[in-house]
Amino acid sequence: MKIGWIGTGVMGAPMVGHLLDAGHEMTVHTRTKERAEEVLDKGAAWAEEPAAVADGAEAVVTMLGYPADVRDTILGDGGLLEALEPGTLLVDHTTSEPSLAEEIAEAAAAKDVPALDGPVSGGDVGARNGKLVIMCGGEEEAFDRAKPLLEAYGATIVLHGGPGAGQHTKMVNQIAISSGMVALCEAMLYAYKSGLDVEQVLDTIGGGAAASFSLQTYAPRLLKGDLEPGFKIDHFIKDLGIALAEAKRMKLALPGLALAEQLYVGAQAQGLGQKGTQALLAALAHLSDAELPQLSG
Amino acid sequence: MKIGWIGTGVMGAPMVGHLLDAGHEMTVHTRTKERAEEVLDKGAAWAEEPAAVADGAEAVVTMLGYPADVRDTILGDGGLLEALEPGTLLVDHTTSEPSLAEEIAEAAAAKDVPALDGPVSGGDVGARNGKLVIMCGGEEEAFDRAKPLLEAYGATIVLHGGPGAGQHTKMVNQIAISSGMVALCEAMLYAYKSGLDVEQVLDTIGGGAAASFSLQTYAPRLLKGDLEPGFKIDHFIKDLGIALAEAKRMKLALPGLALAEQLYVGAQAQGLGQKGTQALLAALAHLSDAELPQLSG
Numbered sequence: 001m002k003i004g005w006i007g008t009g010v011m012g013a014p015m016v017g018h019l020l021d022a023g024h025e026m027t028v029h030t031r032t033k034e035r036a037e038e039v040l041d042k043g044a045a046w047a048e049e050p051a052a053v054a055d056g057a058e059a060v061v062t063m064l065g066y067p068a069d070v071r072d073t074i075l076g077d078g079g080l081l082e083a084l085e086p087g088t089l090l091v092d093h094t095t096s097e098p099s100l101a102e103e104i105a106e107a108a109a110a111k112d113v114p115a116l117d118g119p120v121s122g123g124d125v126g127a128r129n130g131k132l133v134i135m136c137g138g139e140e141e142a143f144d145r146a147k148p149l150l151e152a153y154g155a156t157i158v159l160h161g162g163p164g165a166g167q168h169t170k171m172v173n174q175i176a177i178s179s180g181m182v183a184l185c186e187a188m189l190y191a192y193k194s195g196l197d198v199e200q201v202l203d204t205i206g207g208g209a210a211a212s213f214s215l216q217t218y219a220p221r222l223l224k225g226d227l228e229p230g231f232k233i234d235h236f237i238k239d240l241g242i243a244l245a246e247a248k249r250m251k252l253a254l255p256g257l258a259l260a261e262q263l264y265v266g267a268q269a270q271g272l273g274q275k276g277t278q279a280l281l282a283a284l285a286h287l288s289d290a291e292l293p294q295l296s297g
Numbered sequence: 298m299k300i301g302w303i304g305t306g307v308m309g310a311p312m313v314g315h316l317l318d319a320g321h322e323m324t325v326h327t328r329t330k331e332r333a334e335e336v337l338d339k340g341a342a343w344a345e346e347p348a349a350v351a352d353g354a355e356a357v358v359t360m361l362g363y364p365a366d367v368r369d370t371i372l373g374d375g376g377l378l379e380a381l382e383p384g385t386l387l388v389d390h391t392t393s394e395p396s397l398a399e400e401i402a403e404a405a406a407a408k409d410v411p412a413l414d415g416p417v418s419g420g421d422v423g424a425r426n427g428k429l430v431i432m433c434g435g436e437e438e439a440f441d442r443a444k445p446l447l448e449a450y451g452a453t454i455v456l457h458g459g460p461g462a463g464q465h466t467k468m469v470n471q472i473a474i475s476s477g478m479v480a481l482c483e484a485m486l487y488a489y490k491s492g493l494d495v496e497q498v499l500d501t502i503g504g505g506a507a508a509s510f511s512l513q514t515y516a517p518r519l520l521k522g523d524l525e526p527g528f529k530i531d532h533f534i535k536d537l538g539i540a541l542a543e544a545k546r547m548k549l550a551l552p553g554l555a556l557a558e559q560l561y562v563g564a565q566a567q568g569l570g571q572k573g574t575q576a577l578l579a580a581l582a583h584l585s586d587a588e589l590p591q592l593s594g
Contacts, residue, residue, distance in 0.1 A: 098491070121505050133505050158501045160493055168491040169498050172484045176507035179480030182553035187473035190540070193549045194395070194465040196457055201466050204455045208418050208430050210473035212509035243487070252490045252585045256479035259556050288549045 001025070003149070004053030005044075006073060006080070007063035007094070008036045011120070014127040015063065015093070017042055018152040027053045051083035059089040059149060066238060067096040074104055086112035089145050093134075095119040095235075097242050098164035098171070099249070101137060105163030114142035117163060118150065119170035123231055131155040135173070137165030171243040177214070177277070178240055178260035184214045185281040188222065193290050199223055218278040225294035230276035237264050237273075298322070300446070301350030301357040302341075303370060303377070304391075305333045308417070309360035311424040312390070314339055315449040324350045348380035356386040356446060363535060364393040371401055383409035386442050390431075392416040392532075394539050395461035395468070396546070398434060402460030411439035414460060415447065416467035420528055428452040432470070434462030468540040474511070474574070475537055475557035481511045482578040485519065490587050496520055515575040522591035527573035534561050534570075 001024050005016050008030040016039045020026055026044040029052065030036045040046055047053045050073050054060050060080060064070050070092060074080045081104075084090065090113050092104065101117035108115035116138035126132045134154040136143055143159040150157045160169045187210070191198045202219050205211075221227075240261040247254050267273070267283035275282075282295045298321050302313050305327040313336045317323055323341040326349065327333045337343055344350045347370050351357050357377060361367055367389060371377045378401075381387065387410050389401065398414035405412035413435035423429045431451040433440055440456040447454050457466045484507070488495045499516050502508075518524075537558040544551050564570070564580035572579075579592045 121502070123506075133501060135501060156501060156504065158497065160498060160501070165491075165493060168488070168493055169501060171491075172488045172493070172498050173502040173505070173507050175487055176480045176484035176502065176509075176512070179476050179483065179553065180507070180509060183473045183476030183480065186476065186551045186553050187469045190472055190544060190549065190551065191465070191469045193547050194462075194468075194543070196462060196465055196469070200455065201457060201469050204430060204432060204453060204457070204466060205418070205470040205473065207453065208470070209420075209510050209514075210470050210477070212473075212477060212511075213506050214509075215473070217506075246491070247487060250487075250490050252487065252587060253581075254483045254487065255556055255560065256476065256483050256553070259552055263552065284550075290549060 001059065001149070002027070002057050004047070004055070004057035004060040005063070006030065006050050006053055006061070008039055009063070010124045011093070011127045012063035013038050014124070015153045016044060018130050019149065020044060022152045027055070027057065029053050051078055051080050054080060054083040054085070054088065057088060059091065059146070060084060061091045061093065063093040065094070067100050067242065070094050070096045070100060075107060081107055081111060081113070084111065084113050088113055089142060090115040091118055091146050092116070093118050093120055095170050095239050095242070096167060098167040098246055101164040101167045105138060114139060114145060115163065116142040116146050117166040118146070119166055120154070121170065121173055127153060134158070135160055135166040135169035137161055137163050137167060137169075168246070171239070171246060174236070174239045175243055175254065175257050178236070178264070179256040180212055180214050181218070181277055181280055182260050182263060184212065184219065185284050188219065188281060189284055189288070189290060192292050222278055222281050223294060227272070227275040227279040227282060227295070229274070230278065232274055233264055233267050233277055233279060234273040236277050237261065237268060240264060298356065298446070299354050300324070301344070301352070301354035302360070303327065303347050303350055303358070304360035305336055306360070307421045308390075308424045310335050311421070312360065312450045313341060315427050316446065317341060319449045324352070324354065326350050348375055348377050351377060351380035351382070351385065354385060356388065356443070357381060358388045358390065360390040362391070364397050364539070367391050367393045367397060372404060378404055378408060378410070381408065381410050385410055386439060387412040388415055388443050389413070390415050390417055392467050392536055392539070393464060395464040395543055398461040398464045402435060411436060411442060412460065413439040413443050414463040415443070416463055417451070418467065418470055424450060431455070432457055432463045432466035434458055434460050434464060434466070465543070468536070468543060471533070471536045472540055472551065472554050475533070475561075476553040477509055477511050478515070478574055478577055479557050479560060481509065481515065482581050485516065485578060486581055486585070486587060489589050519575055519578050520591060524569070524572040524576040524579060524592070526571070527575065529571055530561055530564050530574055530576060531570040533574050534558065534565060537561065
């Protein structure tokens with residue numbers, strides 16, 4: 001199939017790689033051409049302008065950074081939607097605003113373009129392994145058409161409802177992760193400050209009611225002083241901001257989410273924005289001047 | 298071995314049962330004699346006064362409610378410590394203050410009584426199955442002497458350091474659980490309020506970075522509207538208060554823990570104190586007047 005793709009960053013590039021491996025004809029664009037080199041070397045064609053990826057494409061996929069990028073790229077003057085032929089499938093993998101996904105779906109429907117919002121989780125590792133979780137929102141027609149493509153890089157692909165439902169599901173995921181990371185970091189900090197052997201404590205409690213993916217995955221990295229992303233704090237703050245805005249729009253108070261977002265803003269202020277989400281531990285340690293030796297570089 | 302035991306509630310009773318099964322000679326006391334009937338029927342002897350369980354005992358164990366109960370029972374006038382012969386082992390399983398555990402160990406050492414703090418996790422189910430996690434603090438001598446007894450009802454039994462280290466470890470566990478429950482409840486509430494199928498969403502995200510024991514264990518109960526304890530909110534608030542006080546004493550700011558405690562106090566104010574910790578969802582729903590149909594029964 002001829003597919004257009006916009007956004008070949010740390011997530012997009014390996015996803016395009018899987019579609020090339022599956023035999024699809026890919027035309028790509030990304031803001032900084034150097035970031036597309038890997039997929040161009042693999043056989044993708046280059047489009048000078050974003051909307052040009054739509055030329056002759058049966059499906060167009062976007063994997064961008066911020067909601068503003070999605071709006072400009074898809075709905076903007078000279079954007080994708082103007083260039084798409086009726087019947088072309090439009091999929092957005094960017095983690096973005098549910099309300100924007102609804103707006104896009106409505107504008108796309110007016111042009112007879114089935115649209116799907118499909119944010120992913122699983123990080124760069126999941127993208128490389130082709131094992132992403134893809135949370136979809138849209139009409140069944142759009143989902144059914146997209147699914148064979150998504151299977152090139154997705155292990156769990158679920159339609160959660162109409163337009164925006166994929167974005168809402170991703171927000172649920174981020175809400176759970178955010179306060180979960182606060183839980184892990186505060187627990188580790190208390191263990192350290194009270195003089196316990198942090199690793200031994202986590203080993204004792206990690207098999208019981210305190211067990212979590214975060215504890216299992218990030219605690220060992222933190223114990224080695226490894227703050228590398230994973231998923232960057234700058235991007236997480238974007239996601240948490242979307243979740244807070246949507247919750248407010250729904251008149252839903254989420255105090256834990258609000259606190260987590262503020263603590264992450266603090267981490268960003270401390271210069272940790274390009275570190276992984278687990279670097280919240282360093283920010284919380286700094287708050288109490290309780291630097292763990294592993295994290296004091 | 299001849300063992301004295303004080304406190305035969307929902308946790309203590311099955312623990313005593315396991316020691317009886319292992320062939321030990323038990324003498325018990327508890328505030329309300331009716332709550333000891335199960336173990337008296339099983340062959341335990343009754344002591345009219347708490348300190349009387351020490352008569353001829355090689356080891357004395359307490360499983361009480363609040364730190365004030367521990368202080369009165371062990372250090373008070375006519376309390377256990379006055380009654381204990383030198384060389385008797387003293388174990389406290391109550392989740393209590395680390396600083397009180399240190400105080401008890403010091404007073405006990407002055408009487409040549411080895412003391413161990415050993416709060417547990419695993420709940421009433423773990424107590425009945427004999428699969429508790431026992432987090433210990435004290436001298437190695439006390440631990441080595443206690444371990445064969447603890448194995449009657451413990452699956453994971455770890456010495457985490459000197460006196461108080463068991464209590465500190467339990468606090469680490471509760472800190473991780475508290476914000477973890479906030480994470481789960483807020484994620485479920487957002488999913489519900491945004492019109493998603495909550496069960497389907499949790500199924501999609503529960504295998505990835507949002508995975509946790511709480512999600513796996515409590516989400517299915519919440520989806521059925523089951524708020525029964527498990528572990529009661531009233532008791533959880535006691536534990537979180539201890540953790541906050543200890544953290545403050547160590548000059549450690551834990552904003553997530555402080556928020557979780559306040560949200561649980563709110564749940565208590567709404568009459569949910571005798572419900573399980575998962576009932577936080579009902580309290581958070583109430584905050585935004587967003588009652589889930591399952592919970593508005």
